[in-house]
Amino acid sequence: MPRAEKSKRDELTFQQRKFVNEYLKHGNGRNAAISAGYSEKSADSQASQILKLPKIRKAIQAKEKEFEMASLITVESILEKILAIAEDEKATNGEKLQALKLLGQHKAMFTDKQIVTTQNTNPFDQMSDDEILKMYEEQKKFQKQA
Template sequence: MKLTGKQQRFVEEYLIDLNVTQAAIRAGYSEKTAYSIGHELLKKPEIENAIQKAMDKRSERTGITQDQVLAELAKIGFQDIRKAVRWGRSPIDDTSENADKNGLGIYPIELVPSEEIDDDTAAAVSEVSLTQTGVKIKMHDKQAALVSMGRHLGMFKDKTEIDANLFISEIRRTVVDPKE
C-alpha cells in the first residue's frame, strides 16, 4: 500500500529525531492528537517498512552500523578512568623525585600523555581543561551508555506488558463459578 503525502512526510520527519509527537506535528497533524496519531502511524506496517527502508539507506549511505554504535557505547560504558589519569600522594619536599609538582601538597593528579592513552580510553573522554587549581578531565556518562546498550539488548522494558489471556484465566480461577 502506498503512503499518503502526509504519511510520507511523517516518515521523513520521524527520521530527524525519532520523536513521534513532533514528527506528527511537523507532518501537519493536529497538536492535540499528534501523540496518539503518531503512535498509530508507527503501528501501520507500510509506515514501519518505509521507516526501516529509510534507516537502512541512511546506514548504508553513512557507513554507520548498529555494531559501530554499540562498540562506541561500549568504550564509554566500560571505561576505566585509571587509563586516563594517574594519582597518588606525593611528598611535599622539593628534593624527592616524586615531589609535589602542583604545589598543593595533596594527591596530585596527572593526565596520561596523549601518546600513551589508548584509543578506547580517548573515546571515553568528554573534556580536558585547565583550571586555576590544575587539570580537569571529564568522561562521557558511563551510566547512560550502559542503559543505552541494555535497552538495545532488550534488558530493560519501558512499558509493562500484560498477557490478557493469563489475566483472564487468573480472574476465572479466583471467581467462584455460580453453577457450583
C-alpha cells in the first residue's frame, strides 16, 4: 500500500479528534460522542464503535502520554532542579553561577531599571491668545492656497 494512502487512512477526522479530546476530558464515551457532535440517540453505540478503532486508541494513548509529559515539566520541578545544582557541592563554580543566575532571572532580580524624565512643554504657553489666533488664521490661509 502506498505511503500516502496509509497516512490518509490513519488520519483522524475533525469529529474524531474532537471525540478524543472530549473523551480525555470526560472519561466517558457517551458524553464524548455527544460533545463531539454525534447524535444523543446513537451516542452509546457510536462511542463503542469509535473506541474500537485502532487509530482512535492510538490517538488517546498519544494524548495521555503528552499530558503525562506536560505534568512532569512544571515550573516547580524545574526550579527544584536548578536549586539542587546551585547547592550541589560537586557542581563547578560555573554551573552554580549559571543556576543562581537562572533563579535570579525567575525572581526578576536582574531587571534593568531606567528612570525616564521628560519635559512636557507646551509651545503655546508663552503666547498670548491673540498670537495663537493670529497663527491659526495664517495657517487657514496657507491651507486654502495649497
